[in-house]
Amino acid sequence: MIYIIDHQDSFTWNVVHQFSKFDEVFCSNYFEIDKKKLQKSNIIVFSPGPGSPKDYPLTSNIYNKYKGKKKLIGICLGFQQILFNEKGRIIEQKKIYHGYQSIVKVTKESKVFKKNKTFTVGRYHSLKLLEPYKSNNIKITMRCTKTNIPMGIEDIKNNIFGFQFHPESFLTENGNFIIKKILSA
Numbered sequence: 001m002i003y004i005i006d007h008q009d010s011f012t013w014n015v016v017h018q019f020s021k022f023d024e025v026f027c028s029n030y031f032e033i034d035k036k037k038l039q040k041s042n043i044i045v046f047s048p049g050p051g052s053p054k055d056y057p058l059t060s061n062i063y064n065k066y067k068g069k070k071k072l073i074g075i076c077l078g079f080q081q082i083l084f085n086e087k088g089r090i091i092e093q094k095k096i097y098h099g100y101q102s103i104v105k106v107t108k109e110s111k112v113f114k115k116n117k118t119f120t121v122g123r124y125h126s127l128k129l130l131e132p133y134k135s136n137n138i139k140i141t142m143r144c145t146k147t148n149i150p151m152g153i154e155d156i157k158n159n160i161f162g163f164q165f166h167p168e169s170f171l172t173e174n175g176n177f178i179i180k181k182i183l184s185a
Contacts, residue, residue, distance in 0.1 A: 001023065001024045001025070001026060001037070001040060001041045001042060001043075002019050002022075002023050002024065002025045002026070002041060002042070002043040002044075002045060003025075003026050003027075003028075003037060003038050003041035003043070003044050003045070004016055004019065004025060004026070004027040004028075004044075004045040004047055005027075005028065005030055005033070005044065005045065005046055005047055005059060005062070005078075006027055006028065006029050006030060006047050006049075007030050007046070007047050007048065007049025007050070007051075007056060007059070007077055007078070008029065008030060008049055008050065009047055009048040009049040009050065009076075009077070011047070011048045011075075011076075011124070011166060011168060011169070012027065012047045012048065012049075013027075014166075014168040014169070015045065015047055015048070015075060015168045017168070018167065018168040018175065018176065018179060019045065019179065021176065022179065022180060022183050023042075023043070023183070026041070030049075030056060030058060030059065033058065033062070038062070041070065042070060042071065043070060043071040043072075043073065043183070044062065044066055044070055044071070044072050044073070045072075045073045045074075045075065045078065046059055046063070046072070046073070046074040046075065046077070046078025046079075046081050046082070047075060047076075047077070047078055048075050048076035048077050048078065048124065048166065049076075049077040049078075050077075051077070052080070052090060052127060053077065053080045053081040053083075053084035053085075053090055054084065056077075056081060059078075059081050060081065060084070060085050063081060063082065063085045064085060067085075067158055067160065068157075068158040068159070070159070071159045071160075071161070071183075072158075072159065072160045072161070073160075073161050073162065073182060074160075074161075074162035074163070075162070075163055075166060075167065075168075076124060076125055076163070076164060076165070076166060078162060079153065079162035079163055079164045080125075080127055080129070080164075082138075082153065082160060082162045083129050083133070083138070083153065083162070086135055086137075086138050087135070088129050088130070088133050088135075088138075089129070089130040089133075090127050090128070090129060090130070091127065091128060091129075091130045092126060092127060092128075093125075093126060093127065093128040093149070095147075096125075096126040097123035097124065097125055097126070098123075098124050098125075098126070099122070099123075099124060099171070100122070100123045100124075100171075101120060101121070101122055101123070101171045102120070102121055102123055102144050102145070102146060102147075102151075102165070103118050103119070103120055103121075103144070103145045103146070104118065104119050104121050104142045104143060104144055104145065104151040104152065104165065105117070105118050105142065105143055105145050106118070106119075106141060106142055106152075107139075107140060107141050107142065107143060109139035109140060109141050109154070110139070110141035110142070110152070110154060111141075111154060111156050111185070112141070112154060112161070112181050112182060112185045113141065113142075113152075113181060118145065119142075119172070119173065119174060119178065120171075120172065120173040120174075121151065121163075121165035121166070121167070121169075121171065121172045121173075122165060122166045122169030122170070122171025122172045123164070123165050123166070123171075124166055124169070125164060128149050128150070128164070129149075129150050129164075131150070133150075135155075137155040137156075137157050137158060137160075138153050138154075138155045138160070139153065139154050139155070139156075140152070140153055141153060141154045142163070149164070150164065151163065151164045151165055152164070152165075154185075156185075159185075161182045161185065163178070167179050
């Protein structure tokens, strides 16, 4: 079962719909976590949402509790949440990307996607990872071809994956393929 934590975002039910193509999904509001179902799940997805990762301390607690024990996937705010918990600094970017389509390119660091493969993706974010960023396990595996902003991460050792873009958005081509690859990694 996939447990999706809703950070009160209008995209969350699109995420639920997309993931339900691959497995049973349970979704709860950030403020109403079902601890029994969370414990029972195999995968935890941190949804998109407003604000900054520091606004969601409960998600940080869940991330730290299940890191290395369950597959963890972050989308947009969830992506930032993972990096925030891995000592990354999340900052405002000069240009806001809400409803913006970009091309991302897979880096040589990816173990899931073919190096140099490109995807057209939908972006909805005003925050980004401050670089340089160093981590022993988290690898930046996708970057925007125009801005070089990190758009995907993988931590194979701890089974953690994230996307700054929205795989569930209609602006993302092959979103189901991207999710299927991560779920089977």
